Amino acid sequence: MRADRSVARILSRENYVGELDAGNGRPRWRGLDDAIDADVPFFVFVHDVFVVADFDQSDGDLRARTLHREALLAGFVPVMCASRSGADDTGRRHVLIRAENDEDRRFWAMRAKELGADVKLTIRPPYARHRDRGHRSLPIYPSSRHAVIDRLTNPIRRTMPPSTRADIFELVGVRGSQSDIIRGFANYAASGGWTVDEALLVLHDERLAIGRTYAEAVENRHHPEDDWFRRHVWPTAHFTVRRLRAAAPCVLPKASTRPTDGSVYEAFLQLAEDIGSLVVDMSVRELQIRAEVGSPRTVIDSLRRLVSAGLLDVVGDGVEIGHARTYRLVVRQDLGPEEHYREQALYLPMLAFRNTSGFGAGVGLTYRAIAVSADGLTAAEAGLVSGFSRRTVLKHLGKLVELGLLVAVDGFWRTTDVSVADVTPKSAMDARDAAAQRHQSQRELYRQVIAERRGTQDP
Numbered sequence: 001m002r003a004d005r006s007v008a009r010i011l012s013r014e015n016y017v018g019e020l021d022a023g024n025g026r027p028r029w030r031g032l033d034d035a036i037d038a039d040v041p042f043f044v045f046v047h048d049v050f051v052v053a054d055f056d057q058s059d060g061d062l063r064a065r066t067l068h069r070e071a072l073l074a075g076f077v078p079v080m081c082a083s084r085s086g087a088d089d090t091g092r093r094h095v096l097i098r099a100e101n102d103e104d105r106r107f108w109a110m111r112a113k114e115l116g117a118d119v120k121l122t123i124r125p126p127y128a129r130h131r132d133r134g135h136r137s138l139p140i141y142p143s144s145r146h147a148v149i150d151r152l153t154n155p156i157r158r159t160m161p162p163s164t165r166a167d168i169f170e171l172v173g174v175r176g177s178q179s180d181i182i183r184g185f186a187n188y189a190a191s192g193g194w195t196v197d198e199a200l201l202v203l204h205d206e207r208l209a210i211g212r213t214y215a216e217a218v219e220n221r222h223h224p225e226d227d228w229f230r231r232h233v234w235p236t237a238h239f240t241v242r243r244l245r246a247a248a249p250c251v252l253p254k255a256s257t258r259p260t261d262g263s264v265y266e267a268f269l270q271l272a273e274d275i276g277s278l279v280v281d282m283s284v285r286e287l288q289i290r291a292e293v294g295s296p297r298t299v300i301d302s303l304r305r306l307v308s309a310g311l312l313d314v315v316g317d318g319v320e321i322g323h324a325r326t327y328r329l330v331v332r333q334d335l336g337p338e339e340h341y342r343e344q345a346l347y348l349p350m351l352a353f354r355n356t357s358g359f360g361a362g363v364g365l366t367y368r369a370i371a372v373s374a375d376g377l378t379a380a381e382a383g384l385v386s387g388f389s390r391r392t393v394l395k396h397l398g399k400l401v402e403l404g405l406l407v408a409v410d411g412f413w414r415t416t417d418v419s420v421a422d423v424t425p426k427s428a429m430d431a432r433d434a435a436a437q438r439h440q441s442q443r444e445l446y447r448q449v450i451a452e453r454r455g456t457q458d459p
Contacts, residue, residue, distance in 0.1 A: 005033070005036050006149055006326075007125055007126050007127060007145075007148060007149060007152065008032060008036060008044060008125045008128070009032065010047075010149065010152045010153055011044055011046060011047060011050065011096070011123070011125045011126075011152060012032060012044035012045060012046070012047060012125070013044075013045050013046065013047040013048060014032075014044070014045045015031060015032055016029055016030065016031055016032060017029075017030065017031075017032050017035050017042040017043060017044050017045075018042060018043050018122065019035060019040050019041065019042050020040075020041040020042060020043060020124075020131040021041075021131065027042075027043070030042075032044070039129065040129065041124065041128065041129040041130060041131045042124070042128060042129075043122045043123055043124050043125075043128075044122065044123065044124075044125055045121065045122055046120065046121055046122060046123055049098055049099065049100060049105075050096055050097065050098055050099075050152075051096075051097045051099055051105050051108040051109050051112065051119065052094060052095070052096050052097075052119065052120045052121075052123045053067060053094070053095040053096075053097075053108075053112035053115075053117035053118070053119060053120075054083075054092075054093075054094055054117055054118045054119075054120050054123065055092060055093045055094070055095070055115075055116065055117045056083075056092050056118065057091075057092075057116055058090075058091060059091065060091050060092045060093045061091040061093055063093075063115045063116055063117065064080055064093035064094075064095050064117075065080075065201060066115060067095050067108075067111065067112055067115055067117070068080045068095055068141060068198075068201065069198075069201050069202055069205065070111065071095075071097050071108065072194065072198060072201075072202065073160070073168065073202065074157075075157045075158040075159060075160060076097055076098070076099065076104075076108075076157060076158075077098070077150075077151040077154055077158075077192070077193060078095055078096060078097045078141075078151070079095070079096040079126065079139055079141065079142070079148055079151050079152065080093055080094070080095050080096075080139070080140045080141040081093065081094045081095075081096070081126050081137045081138060081139050081140060082137065082138055082140055083124075083130070083137055084130050084132075084135040084136075084137070093140075094123060094124075094137065095112070095117070096123075096126075096152065098151070098152060098154065099157075100157070104157070124137050125137070126138065126139050126148060127139075127145075141195060141197060141198050141201075142195045142198075143195075145281075146279040146280070146281050146326065147193065147195075147279060149279070149315060149326060150193070150279040150315060150326075150328060151193075153315055158192055160188070164184060164185060164188045167181045167184060167185060167209070167210055167213075168185065168202070168208055168209065168210045169208060169209060169210075170209060177417050178213050178214075178216060178217040178220070179217065179417050180417060181210065181213055182203070182210070182213065182214055182217060182229070182233060183233055185199070185202075185203075185210055186199060186229070186233045186234055189202075190234065196229075196230060196234045199229075199234065200226055200229065203229070214229075258302065258305065260291070260293050260298055260299075260301075260302050261302045261305055261306060263291040263292065263293060263302075264287060264291045264293065264299060264302040264303065264306065265302075265306055265311060265312075266291070267282070267287055267290035267291040268280050268282070268312070268327065268329060269329070270290070271290070279315060279326060279327075279328050279329075280326070280327050280328075280329065281325055281326045282325065282327070283325055284296045284299050284300060284303075284322065287299045287303075300321060300322045303321050303322075303327075304321055307321060310330055311329070311330055312327045312328065312329060312330060313327065313328040313330055314326075314327060314328075315327060315328055362388065362392070362396060363396045363399050363400060365388075366382055366388065366393055366396035366397065366400070367396075367400055367405060367406070367415075369382050370382055370406065370413050370414065370415060371415050376409065376412035376413050376414035377412065377413055378411055378412060378413070379393050379394055379397060379413065382397070382413060397413060403418070404416060404418045405418055
């Protein structure tokens, strides 16, 4: 591993760096690319748009996590690194925050100093060697190189919706149960590119209203700590790539009529789903192979059309499309909430019913018909939408009730707070066993009634 050239260039305001010796003495000046090629310890002069906090205390990790959490909740996307990685990690941390205006930079510099950090004008960039030449400064939040580059080049400060802010800080105007609040926060965090560990960093802070809510929810569910959130809540929240794929048939025809554009876009979606990030690193040659397109020129033309249509962004300033390697998939905001909801529901049948519960995809189709309706459906309406007979729909509804996914209110079937992602093989098997036992008891009762009637009729 060497220092990352892209990260160092983003963070540095100069083309030269200072090489460090083991005694941290007078630096030797050399070119940035030369230092990276030689793989020597070096520091860069920090670009004006960054605030870099260096926590050298024994409890530096705790202090750095506090600053990182506060920056996330303020709409920024910080990067936190270990000063020395591996078994010799002493808890010293670097936190990098990109802030575009002077007021924000002054605020975060002051806040970092309040927490005991030194605000640095020079710093070893992520992935650079420590001066002992045996360790590196490696990112902790996030750990992915692609995500680090995306955060350091992202100038956008995100605005938190009022409802999410109320849930996190005040718990005023609560929209539903504990599960609703936590899932709403998870959707906000996942769509903002947070990692699951960063989301838990907020949820573990019981000074916040949502931290207290999360502690109660975990205690009530009797799960191992964070197991419910990691295994059920977070995967459900992180459906952005699936939503993009579901929207592609509607969006692509408006952007282009070329079939190769769809193939190139699908190649991005596949890799994004594999790595769990909307920031994708792929060369023109790799795209050509993945998309099965005839020539590199055709790939470049498709990239230009996808970027101009607002479906892709090039990561990095001044990088030409043909030479870029890193792109960000863009979530189109021109679809209404109802359409987004319908897109989310498109993958529900395959998410659990066929492979997990064993009830078959037909149950999933009935559930989807009810899930996408605003006010619920009657059994007859669910049959018309899903295409099944009334008798089949009633069977599906019974199974969905046993799984805890549906409830009947005044003759209308509506979804419950239970997510499809919460349907585990064990719960599905328990539901099937309960149904089988109930049917068996009904058959035995029927046989007893028939036997009694026949007994009374005998002379």
